[in-house]
Amino acid sequence: MRCSAVVLAIALTSSASSAEPAGEPNRVVVDGAQELGVVSSTHSMLTVSYARRLWQQRLYAEARLGSGYAYDLLETVGLGVLEVRLGAGVVLRRDRRVEVRIGWRVGDTYLHGSLNEQPFGLHTFAIQLAPTVAVRLASSWRLRITPVAPTLYWNQTYAGSMGLEAGVEYAL
Amino acid sequence: MRCSALVLATLLLGCRMSELDAPIGIVMRDLSDQDAENLVESARCWNLELGTQFVVGPDEQQVEAFYDKFTCSHGAAAQVQAGWPMRIAICPQEYWVTDQEPFRVLSHELGHVANIIGHPDNSLAVMRSGGYPFTPMFTEVDRQMFADANPGFAGVDRCDGVVRRAVRPGTNATIGHCVCDREEPLDLDQSISIVLGGYPETYVSRFQAALDCTNLRYGTQLVLDDSASTPQRAYVRPPGTDSCDGARKRLQEHGTVYVCSPASNGSTLFPYVAIGEVLGIWLSGNWITDDPELAKLGRAPIGCTDIVRDEVTGVCMCQQ
Numbered sequence: 001m002r003c004s005a006v007v008l009a010i011a012l013t014s015s016a017s018s019a020e021p022a023g024e025p026n027r028v029v030v031d032g033a034q035e036l037g038v039v040s041s042t043h044s045m046l047t048v049s050y051a052r053r054l055w056q057q058r059l060y061a062e063a064r065l066g067s068g069y070a071y072d073l074l075e076t077v078g079l080g081v082l083e084v085r086l087g088a089g090v091v092l093r094r095d096r097r098v099e100v101r102i103g104w105r106v107g108d109t110y111l112h113g114s115l116n117e118q119p120f121g122l123h124t125f126a127i128q129l130a131p132t133v134a135v136r137l138a139s140s141w142r143l144r145i146t147p148v149a150p151t152l153y154w155n156q157t158y159a160g161s162m163g164l165e166a167g168v169e170y171a172l
Numbered sequence: 173m174r175c176s177a178l179v180l181a182t183l184l185l186g187c188r189m190s191e192l193d194a195p196i197g198i199v200m201r202d203l204s205d206q207d208a209e210n211l212v213e214s215a216r217c218w219n220l221e222l223g224t225q226f227v228v229g230p231d232e233q234q235v236e237a238f239y240d241k242f243t244c245s246h247g248a249a250a251q252v253q254a255g256w257p258m259r260i261a262i263c264p265q266e267y268w269v270t271d272q273e274p275f276r277v278l279s280h281e282l283g284h285v286a287n288i289i290g291h292p293d294n295s296l297a298v299m300r301s302g303g304y305p306f307t308p309m310f311t312e313v314d315r316q317m318f319a320d321a322n323p324g325f326a327g328v329d330r331c332d333g334v335v336r337r338a339v340r341p342g343t344n345a346t347i348g349h350c351v352c353d354r355e356e357p358l359d360l361d362q363s364i365s366i367v368l369g370g371y372p373e374t375y376v377s378r379f380q381a382a383l384d385c386t387n388l389r390y391g392t393q394l395v396l397d398d399s400a401s402t403p404q405r406a407y408v409r410p411p412g413t414d415s416c417d418g419a420r421k422r423l424q425e426h427g428t429v430y431v432c433s434p435a436s437n438g439s440t441l442f443p444y445v446a447i448g449e450v451l452g453i454w455l456s457g458n459w460i461t462d463d464p465e466l467a468k469l470g471r472a473p474i475g476c477t478d479i480v481r482d483e484v485t486g487v488c489m490c491q492q
Contacts, residue, residue, distance in 0.1 A: 039251070040245070077245060079245060115245075115267040120267060122245060155240075157261045
């Protein structure tokens with residue numbers, strides 16, 4: 001809780017005179033992720049998301065839709081994955097070239113396919129921390145990297161993963 | 173100390189899940205009868221060998237067992253998670269991606285409930301896949317890992333010789349079993365029921381003839397019977413049905429005896445060997461050598477001593 005307050009304070013007191021171009025409230029993002037399972041399967045994901053900036057671009061909210069593949073390290077399991085996430089966060093640092101953000105995402109991860117030739121489908125609740133760095137490539141394009149994205153899953157039992165995300169972001 | 177943190181935190185912080193000096197209640201939520209019995213039997217085996225106090229039902233500290241599809245998605249048949257209560261999450265068997273026996277899986281998971289973290293190299297350890305029937309169930313590395321995880325724990329009512337069996341009798345080969353193997357003399361003045369399983373009919377009839385001859389000569393009450401619940405019972409199986417790798421072997425837990433004995437090679441005398449295994453002596457069907465063996469059990473030929481045996485059928489007639 002204290003950490004959250006500090007993060008929020010940093011965000012709100014971050015330079016308002018930053019050189020961020022005015023009027024880029026909407027972003028579309030495509031990113032790929034490799035999420036290493038911790039007491040869970042490992043996921044390879046491709047995700048599309050839409051993000052909207054709020055309150056003088058100091059906060060953001062996002063909606064994400066991802067698809068991918070889940071497997072265990074022994075490759076005895078291979079399942080499809082559909083992820084739906086809603087997220088919100090703060091922009092910690094803004095300047096013309098680099099942005100640093102941190103946010104939370106919550107949503108559903110649906111595992112589907114077959115195990116032992118039996119149809120398998122399972123929804124799990126997921127909550128994820130996403131610290132992200134975005135680097136401007138061109139006027140509307142950014143490269144974004146989330147180096148460590150821990151996720152906690154829950155459906156009767158808990159599981160976790162540690163993800164690495166990389167993608168591109170387009171400002172509408 | 174009771175941990176409510178994640179398993180990962182448990183691993184990192186060295187936090188113990190259970191206090192073994194107190195009972196650990198096993199609460200089963202919607203398990204099939206088969207899985208419930210396998211879990212109860214697994215708990216009994218840990219209690220026997222290591223003196224833990226797993227009990228069925230709620231208790232001050234408890235572990236809850238239930239089916240969990242999420243566990244399947246990790247490629248696991250089951251897993252233990254810390255918290256209150258502790259939990260054994262079992263992937264429903266139709267999703268198991270490897271061929272495993274529930275008894276072995278659940279025995280393994282109870283080891284984690286008993287604070288064992290990690291898995292040894294020895295694949296015969298309970299904390300890996302487990303060993304063969306008619307061999308000691310717990311390996312030295314199981315005992316060492318248990319001792320390391322629970323320093324100072326002595327346990328109560330421990331049995332030094334817990335032996336694994338493939339299945340518990342009368343369960344249609346679905347429930348695993350272990351036996352605290354202790355030789356105790358059977359009471360030959362009382363009836364001993366022998367349950368044969370997995371033998372051809374010809375062998376069963378020769379076995380019956382050998383029993384009749386033994387009863388005739390020694391006044392014993394050995395009966396082929398698979399229904400009566402007598403205090404003294406013997407389950408005799410050939411190697412294929414109890415996976416005892418071809419060797420004759422005998423286990424005994426109080427009045428119940430388990431014998432793994434190959435089927436006859438056609439000789440009418442062969443069943444005497446199995447009968448001897450039941451009684452814990454060496455019999456051959458030759459009275460000259462068998463009389464001293466029975467004498468070890470305090471039993472002289474008190475019935476008919478002048479017996480003629482048909483060498484084709486094995487049936488005995490008393491000449492007196």
